Amino acid sequence: MAENNADMLHKEYWDLNYVSGPLVFLENGERFPTGAILDVHLTNGELRQGQILEATSTHAVLQILQGTRGIDVKGTSVSLKAEGARVACSEDVIGRRFNGTGQPIDGLPPVVPDKELDINGSAINPVSRDAPNDFIETGISAIDGFNTLVRGQKLPIFLGSGLPANEIANLIVQNSGTKGDDRPFVVVFAAMGITARETQYFLNAFEEGGKGSQVVAFINQADDPAIERIFTPRCALTVAEYLAFEKGYQVLVVLTDLTNYCDALRQVSSAREEIPGRRGYPGYMYTDLSTIYERAGRIRGNPGSVTQIPMLTMPDDDITHPIPDLTGYITEGQIVLSRPLHRQGIFPPVDLLPCLSRLMNNGIGEGKTQDWHREWSNQLYAAYAEGQRIKKLMAIVGEDALTPLDKKYLKFCNEFERKMIGQGFDRRDIEDTFRIGWELMGYLPKSELTRIKASVVDQYYKSAEDLAAEADGIEAKIENA
Amino acid sequence: MAVAETQQTGKLVRIAGPMIEADGMHGVQMGEILRVGKLGLMGEVIRIEGEKIFAQVFESTEGMYLGEAVEATGAPLSAELGPGLLAGTFDGIQRPLKTLQESSGDFIGRGITAVALDRNKQWAYTPVAQIGQQVVGGDTLGTVPETKVIEHKILVPPGVSGTIASIKAAGDYTVEEVIATLEDGTELKMYHKSPVKISRPVHKFLPPTEPFLTRQRVLDMLFPIAKGGSAIIPGGFGAGKTVVEQSMSKYSNAQIIVYVGCGERGNEMAEVLTEFPELVDPNTGESLMNRTILVVNTSNMPVAARDASVYTGMTLAEYYRDQGYDVALMADSTSRWAEALREISSRLEEMPGEEGYPTYLSERIAAFYERCGNAILCGSDATGDNPRKGSLTAVGAVSPPGGDFSEPVTQTSMQVSGALWALDSALAYRRHYPSLNWNKSYSLYFEGLKGWFDENAPAGWNDRRQQAATLLQRENELMDIVQLVGPDALQDAERLILEVARMIREIFLQQSAFSDNDAACQLDKCFGLLESILIYGEECEKVLAKEIPLTRITDLPLREQIARLKEEPNDGFTAVKDKVIENFKQALGALEAN
Known part of the structure; x- marks a missing residue:
């Protein structure tokens, strides 16, 4: 019992009686509290860690972080390491690299902790939360113009394998926390089961972009123990919350790849012989994911913020797969990547229609972007959707069967993908995004633009013909000169 | 024994x-x-x-x-019922979140006990009952001005009855003070406790006859529900469930709103908490918070408390219904509650039903929605000539995995609720909001409400509604043809149907929750907007009859004028609309075959 903690610490028990998958069952359930971290001493002298998942009077279930290979029930012993999983927090973590459980892997000595915090954190009291409303200009039209990111938001990127999501995440990292904002900024990077190549890409990209000294990395690679992945995002977010809410940083957390995390979760669930939910993932996956994603936000009267960019692979590009599906229900929108656009060489290949930013309204409008930003975006969205519909129709009935208006939408749709979405690797500021949007609306008759206030349309709308004529005029002038 | x-x-x-x-x-x-x-x-x-x-x-x-x-x-598990609930924010087990914040800071700690009602606050109490009066459960002992807009009635708790032996005079009291005693010695305070999982009694349920007006055109016109009814809003993520629920909380004609955020996002609740106090209730001119109670259990708060949160919310709603108010309960999202049931059931190692949900899921959901209703309230006057009435309307959001409505929570909720407001991701992708799919949605209340609309809505309401529904159905059939052979194959008369249906969709059904003049639509504007589109269609038909091609009509800038009507405020809408109708009638009448 708890009173005997002092004695229990370091005291070894040879309690093991059953090993299965990543789990070990101990025959005495009353020694350790749930959530406790144990040291596992293998017969060959190796030391591993495990966490108590469940305790009953007959047994306790211990989840081994580094896998159970080599563990036997006779010689292996356990001892209490800590009553719960904790991570060392200090401003000194900035610039450091850790493994998935918070141990340094950059060859430097351990961080001297200012605080050691429980990695599970606690829920932010909803009345303490401040509504996120600072516009983050990412320099990507598809995000800034149509799915605006705000500080304190959690906006995931849904990708298909082989799509350039990492590049997009890097662009967001490079562009946030800059431009007229001198509050301290830090990136917390949590890698779960990604390849060494991907890890290298991120770390190099951060370095090249001049963000290297502002990064805290928690890295669990594909060849690292899978169970460690369950701890990785929690360690990263605990540090992120510490830096944001105790030290006042603007923290951007990049989590990749949540699909690997969920697979680790499934692995543990199946070893515990739990009743599986959809596709074998545990029924509590929504709740589990929410304890990760909900750790984003702002707190009233506190200068810091935690913004999350989780990335996940949609298996077989299927957005209804449980992982993207449950994620979409928790996060405040999503950025979805498109394979067809990628094949056409459009970068960033953002599939605009299923994208969404729920907090967009708070980040835009008068004094932030433009008072007509919302209407402008809705108009372009609706027109692009109509164009997409006509594109499909054309595939069936042929271009000749289309009405003249349909053809205008078709032209708009193609130009929109080419000019607006396909901006390439260059940063584009929001004014440019707006200008291009108005240019594109020129392909449509003015009477179609009923989602924008008449006065605004009158001020900005120029038909494509007028624009072409203007451009000719300018060229003519240049030639004359 | x-x-x-x-x-x-x-x-x-x-x-x-x-x-x-x-x-x-x-x-x-x-x-x-x-x-x-x-x-x-x-x-x-x-x-x-x-x-x-x-x-x-x-x-x-x-x-x-x-x-x-x-x-x-x-x-x-019980809820505390008394003055001090309105404008409050509680967690699933009715602890005030403000108190939790004071005791554990910005993050919620564990093992904190906190009572729902402030024990020190003094309320200005005015007695209504008198010494010697016979009272039963549901009778009013006195009143308290709880907020600027809501008078709180202090009720005799259900199951208690007797003769009043003493009652306090008007004055300021805390909720713990005894304000009345009965002859059998029962002490009555301004609050009482009520178990949350048992429905509070009513004298008799009545058939619903008055609409619960949401101020959303598509709902009020096509799929209205009654005060005392229930509706579910299923939709995939991003379809706009939360925005619809929040719009209803802001603009509907309920007197009290209980908003249950069950297993949903913290930032969304933060939005509600910042936005609602600033918003003015159009019915009373006071802050919206004054008629709102929030029960919040965000997704990362403990799972079991989700189960408690929907029942707590329901009990609070029933309590205000018992005071004679029209109450609306918004539950966002009931799927998270069902998932909590599933998680607990699986830990109990119960034999699972469909998709791992417990076999008693349908029973629980049915029992929840059955607590809604339009009722004659308990009390001595219940059998009299002029009994007090109250209503409780519930709207539950459902979050079907993958947007697939065949899953158990959507299906069981459909069986017990009176209306289905099906949201459609495909419409949301086009930014058609509210993304209500008019082909899938239905309301069982419409027949019962026809009489009310005949009497209270602009003349012709029910006919215009039917016309609109028919046009949308025709559009559906024609679009099937277009998909096969292209729009070229259609006659002008059919193209006109497509044009008018498109106007109904884009001008009438779409409504921006973020536009000052469009977010809430009163009946006059709702009807006027639809009427102008339909009259436009009729006028165009006349023009077509003169063998004038449709393209000459659509070249006129008339459609845009009707579309701009949306931006007109509710006040004085009819006059503006009449002008627009006059204008296009003239323009269309002027067309001559050449």
């Missing part, structure tokens, strides 16, 4: 996530509240096996040891 001695304290023998087992407890009841472990976490008994009980715990069980004490409290 000898009764076994009740043993109120046992010890923990198993901890599995949100579920615990405790041994050595006799005489504990199903549903009884426990205090678990050293922290005294709240738990609820969900199974009894002899001396062993199973309980769901409303807070995280991490760090607990087996052998820690478990104590029974003798009472089921």
Whole structure:
């Protein structure tokens, strides 16, 4: 019992009686509290860690972080390491690299902790939360113009394998926390089961972009123990919350790849012989994911913020797969990547229609972007959707069967993908995004633009013909000169 | 018969996530509240096996040891009902979040006990009942101005009756002070407790006859529900469930709103908490918070408390209904509640039903929606000529996995609710909001409400509604043809149908929740907008009859003028609309065959 903690610490028990998958069952359930971290001493002298998942009077279930290979029930012993999983927090973590459980892997000595915090954190009291409303200009039209990111938001990127999501995440990292904002900024990077190549890409990209000294990395690679992945995002977010809410940083957390995390979760669930939910993932996956994603936000009267960019692979590009599906229900929108656009060489290949930013309204409008930003975006969205519909129709009935208006939408749709979405690797500021949007609306008759206030349309709308004529005029002038 | 001695304290023998087992407890009841472990976490008994009980715990069980004490409290999960609820924000077990913030800071700690109602606040009480009066449960003892807009009626609790022996004079009292006694010695205070999982009694349920007006055109016109009815809003993520629920909370004609955020986003609740106090209730001119109660259990708060949160919300709603108000309960999202049931059920190792949900899921959902209704309230006047009435309307959001409505939560909710407002991701992708799919949605209340609309809505309401519904159906059929052979194959008359249906969709059905003039649409504007589109269609038909091609009509800038009507404010809308109709009639009439 708890009173005997002092004695229990370091005291070894040879309690093991059953090993299965990543789990070990101990025959005495009353020694350790749930959530406790144990040291596992293998017969060959190796030391591993495990966490108590469940305790009953007959047994306790211990989840081994580094896998159970080599563990036997006779010689292996356990001892209490800590009553719960904790991570060392200090401003000194900035610039450091850790493994998935918070141990340094950059060859430097351990961080001297200012605080050691429980990695599970606690829920932010909803009345303490401040509504996120600072516009983050990412320099990507598809995000800034149509799915605006705000500080304190959690906006995931849904990708298909082989799509350039990492590049997009890097662009967001490079562009946030800059431009007229001198509050301290830090990136917390949590890698779960990604390849060494991907890890290298991120770390190099951060370095090249001049963000290297502002990064805290928690890295669990594909060849690292899978169970460690369950701890990785929690360690990263605990540090992120510490830096944001105790030290006042603007923290951007990049989590990749949540699909690997969920697979680790499934692995543990199946070893515990739990009743599986959809596709074998545990029924509590929504709740589990929410304890990760909900750790984003702002707190009233506190200068810091935690913004999350989780990335996940949609298996077989299927957005209804449980992982993207449950994620979409928790996060405040999503950025979805498109394979067809990628094949056409459009970068960033953002599939605009299923994208969404729920907090967009708070980040835009008068004094932030433009008072007509919302209407402008809705108009372009609706027109692009109509164009997409006509594109499909054309595939069936042929271009000749289309009405003249349909053809205008078709032209708009193609130009929109080419000019607006396909901006390439260059940063584009929001004014440019707006200008291009108005240019594109020129392909449509003015009477179609009923989602924008008449006065605004009158001020900005120029038909494509007028624009072409203007451009000719300018060229003519240049030639004359 | 000898009764076994009740043993109120046992010890923990198993901890599995949100579920615990405790041994050595006799005489504990199903549903009884426990205090678990050293922290005294709240738990609820969900199974009894002899001396062993199973309980769901409303807070995280991490760090607990087996052998820690478990104590029974003798009472089921109950809500405190009295003045001080309105404008409040509570968690699933009715702890005020402000109090939690004061005691544990910005992050929610564990094992904090907090009472729902402020014990020190003084309320200006005015008695209504008199000494010697016979009272029964539901009668009003006195009133308290709870907020600027809501007069709180202090009720005799259900099941209590007798003759008033003493009653306090008008004055300021706290909720703990006794304000009246009955001759049998029963002391009555300004608040009482009510078990949340049992519905509060009413004298009699009445058929619903008045509409619950949401101020959303597509709902009020095509799929209206009644005060006392229930509706579900299923939709994939991003379809706009939350925006619809929030719009209804802001603009509907309910007098009291109870908003239950069950297993949803913290930032969304933060939005509600910043936005609502600033918004003015169009009916009263006061802050919206004055008629709102928030029950918040965000997705990362303990799972078992989700189950508690929907019942707590329902009980608070019933309590205000019992005072004679029209109450609306918004539950966002009932799927998270069902998932909590599934999680607990799976920890109990119960035999699962469909998709792992427990077999009693449908029973629980049905019991929840059946607590809605339009009712004659309990009280001495219930059988009199002029009984008091109240209504409780519930709207539950459903979050079907993958947007697939065939899953159990959507299906069972459909069976018991009176209206289906099906949201469609495909419409949301086009930014068609509210993304209500008019082909899939339905309301069973419309027939019962026809009479009300005939009397109170602009003349022709029911006919225009039918016309619109028919046009949308025709569009559907024609679009099937277009998909096969292209729009070229259609006659002008059919193209006109497509054009008018498109106007209904884009001008009438779409409504921006973020536009000042469009977010809430009164009946006059709702009708006027539809009427102008339909009259436009009729006028165009006349023009077509003169053998004038449709393209000459659509070249006129008339459609745009009708579309711009949306931006007109509710006040004075009819005059502007009449002008627009006049204008296009003239323009169309002027067209001549050449």
